[in-house]
Amino acid sequence: MFNETINCRKIVEGKAEGKVIVSKNPINFLAMVNLDTGKITDQSHDLFNISLKDKILVFPHSIGSSVGAYSIYALKTNNLGPKGIICTAKADIITASGCAIANIPVVDKLEKDIHDFIKNESRLILDATNQKIMVKNRN
Amino acid sequence: MQLTTEEEKALNGEFGETLSVAYRILLAIGNANDAEKLIPIKWAHVSGVNYNTIGKSGEEFLKEISSEGKKVMIPTTLNPMGFDSTKKNIGLTEEFVNNQLSITDSYKKLGVNMSFTCIPYEIFSLPKKGEYASFAESNAAVFLNSILNIKTNKESALSSLASAITGKTPYSDLLIEENRKSKIMIKPELSTDESDALGQVDTFNLNELDFGLLGYYAGKVSKESCVGIDCKKDQVDIVKMKSLSAGMGTSGICGMFKTEEDSMTEKISFGKKERESVFDELNTSEMGDIIVLGSPQLGMSEINLLDNMIHGKKFKKKCMIFCAKPVYEIAKENESLYRLEKAGCEFFCDSCTCLTPLITKDKYDSITTNSVKCSYYMKHSNKVGVSLKNLNSIVKENTI
Numbered sequence: 147m148f149n150e151t152i153n154c155r156k157i158v159e160g161k162a163e164g165k166v167i168v169s170k171n172p173i174n175f176l177a178m179v180n181l182d183t184g185k186i187t188d189q190s191h192d193l194f195n196i197s198l199k200d201k202i203l204v205f206p207h208s209i210g211s212s213v214g215a216y217s218i219y220a221l222k223t224n225n226l227g228p229k230g231i232i233c234t235a236k237a238d239i240i241t242a243s244g245c246a247i248a249n250i251p252v253v254d255k256l257e258k259d260i261h262d263f264i265k266n267e268s269r270l271i272l273d274a275t276n277q278k279i280m281v282k283n284r285n
Numbered sequence: 286m287q288l289t290t291e292e293e294k295a296l297n298g299e300f301g302e303t304l305s306v307a308y309r310i311l312l313a314i315g316n317a318n319d320a321e322k323l324i325p326i327k328w329a330h331v332s333g334v335n336y337n338t339i340g341k342s343g344e345e346f347l348k349e350i351s352s353e354g355k356k357v358m359i360p361t362t363l364n365p366m367g368f369d370s371t372k373k374n375i376g377l378t379e380e381f382v383n384n385q386l387s388i389t390d391s392y393k394k395l396g397v398n399m400s401f402t403c404i405p406y407e408i409f410s411l412p413k414k415g416e417y418a419s420f421a422e423s424n425a426a427v428f429l430n431s432i433l434n435i436k437t438n439k440e441s442a443l444s445s446l447a448s449a450i451t452g453k454t455p456y457s458d459l460l461i462e463e464n465r466k467s468k469i470m471i472k473p474e475l476s477t478d479e480s481d482a483l484g485q486v487d488t489f490n491l492n493e494l495d496f497g498l499l500g501y502y503a504g505k506v507s508k509e510s511c512v513g514i515d516c517k518k519d520q521v522d523i524v525k526m527k528s529l530s531a532g533m534g535t536s537g538i539c540g541m542f543k544t545e546e547d548s549m550t551e552k553i554s555f556g557k558k559e560r561e562s563v564f565d566e567l568n569t570s571e572m573g574d575i576i577v578l579g580s581p582q583l584g585m586s587e588i589n590l591l592d593n594m595i596h597g598k599k600f601k602k603k604c605m606i607f608c609a610k611p612v613y614e615i616a617k618e619n620e621s622l623y624r625l626e627k628a629g630c631e632f633f634c635d636s637c638t639c640l641t642p643l644i645t646k647d648k649y650d651s652i653t654t655n656s657v658k659c660s661y662y663m664k665h666s667n668k669v670g671v672s673l674k675n676l677n678s679i680v681k682e683n684t685i
Contacts, residue, residue, distance in 0.1 A: 155316070157316045158313050172537075172538075176640075176666070177665035177666050181340060188665065207538065209537050210423070210534075210535055210661075211332075211423065211639075212421035212422060212423055212442045213333050213335075213421075213441075213442045215333075215441035215442050216340070217340075219343065219346065220342040223342035223345075238538060239318070239438065239441045240441045241317070242310075242314045242316065242317040243310045243441040243442075243443040243444040243447070246312070246313035246314075247306060247309070247346065247443060252313070254317070
């Protein structure tokens with residue numbers, strides 16, 4: 147099923163398989179995520195009212211408050227966190243440090259544009275340890 | 286990123302869990318920032334203190350990481366917490382207070398200076414120019430890089446803590462001289478009352494709110510860690526520089542601004558339209574039930590400015606002032622504190638407007654402030670409306 151491999155760079159090791167949610171917008175984890183529901187609360191965000199729980203989050207990077215790293219950790223301990231994170235821009239310090247203690251695999255620097263292969267709810271395998279993303283080629 | 290043999294051992298837990306967690310964090314951020322190695326630093330400033338921001342899981346994490354008795358390796362200062370512990374009966378739940386005290390207790394065990402300030406650069410003696418630091422609080426990181434030329438990346442709460450515990454940070458991004466260059470330069474083109482007939486704007490005439498909005502806009506537009514701001518740095522006072530730094534830190538990934546032009550710099554205008562777009566995003570109410578000042582916390586410059594503006598008048602509504610404790614003490618000494626209290630101001634130390642439990646939507650529909658950073662978090666986190674005005678207008682409109 148996963149017949150296309152995208153090479154990428156490991157930021158936090160680990161492996162995850164699941165459905166993706168895709169955003170073109172950065173996230174301020176402190177200000178824009180409800181830690182009791184896992185949902186994005188910013189009405190102007192393209193993931194508004196969507197939960198990150200058990201998804202593989204595909205987004206550019208985090209922005210804003212340095213405390214956002216704790217928000218990522220809180221999501222994980224509340225069982226509302228994403229299974230894995232793919233940064234389509236460059237992974238940032240907030241995402242990297244939050245996921246390092248939450249044990250959420252993170253990659254960035256994808257060799258292909260992942261948007262050509264996935265849309266919301268597509269399944270993929272994120273193998274951060276081996277620096278590979280396995281997706282289904284739609285062609 | 287390459288670790289030394291000793292660092293590798295620490296990562297693998299040979300020197301305890303605290304150091305292992307710290308190195309795991311540094312390795313992840315070092316990878317993200319393409320660092321080759323870790324280098325020693327002189328100062329860490331840690332965020333993640335307010336219980337409203339880090340929650341129960343953060344409280345438990347800090348309890349765990351401080352339980353081994355490991356102390357920070359370098360001078361480490363601390364961001365504000367959720368309330369002013371010298372005030373009684375402030376209407377907070379027992380749960381909040383207990384968790385808050387547990388958090389501060391953990392930092393104390395780690396040997397962190399209980400400074401509770403987001404403006405440590407105005408409070409503590411500074412390392413030499415060009416030295417390295419690890420600063421989590423975004424306004425302070427931008428201020429350090431841009432005004433003081435002390436080099437730090439815009440760290441996270443966890444990465445600055447990891448650096449405090451190890452005394453090291455990945456040698457990357459804004460720590461490396463060649464990355465401290467801007468590819469774009471934001472040019473303020475706002476007409477002010479004082480701008481001349483040709484429409485040339487002297488940034489000297491822009492007020493602190495304009496600078497906050499400019500910073501917020503620049504942070505949004507820039508995709509790099511360093512952005513150019515077209516203004517004469519020596520003409521802009523610390524109040525405006527703080528406002529610019531805080532706005533920039535809030536909206537994006539930028540950790541530094543430069544006022545000198547680098548080669549290959551693309552110019553982007555910050556005119557009336559751009560100002561309006563960020564203003565409309567943050568200004569969500571026409572009026573405020575109360576006035577809130579201090580994000581970042583006020584220093585003596587802002588206190589003296591307000592004292593001069595008030596000049597015997599009185600606020601018609603409650604005015605909450607968040608400042609650093611040493612600033613409060615100086616204001617007490619020079620008596621501006623008493624004049625401002627007489628004018629209706631109430632002072633809060635050790636805390637800040639960002640996610641403060643003292644300003645909730647149960648208590649207030651809206652607030653008035655001159656801080657872009659305060660507006661952002663009131664809107665997104667506290668869900669309280671904001672009327673955004675510059676300090677001069679706030680005083681004019683709300684005092685008799």
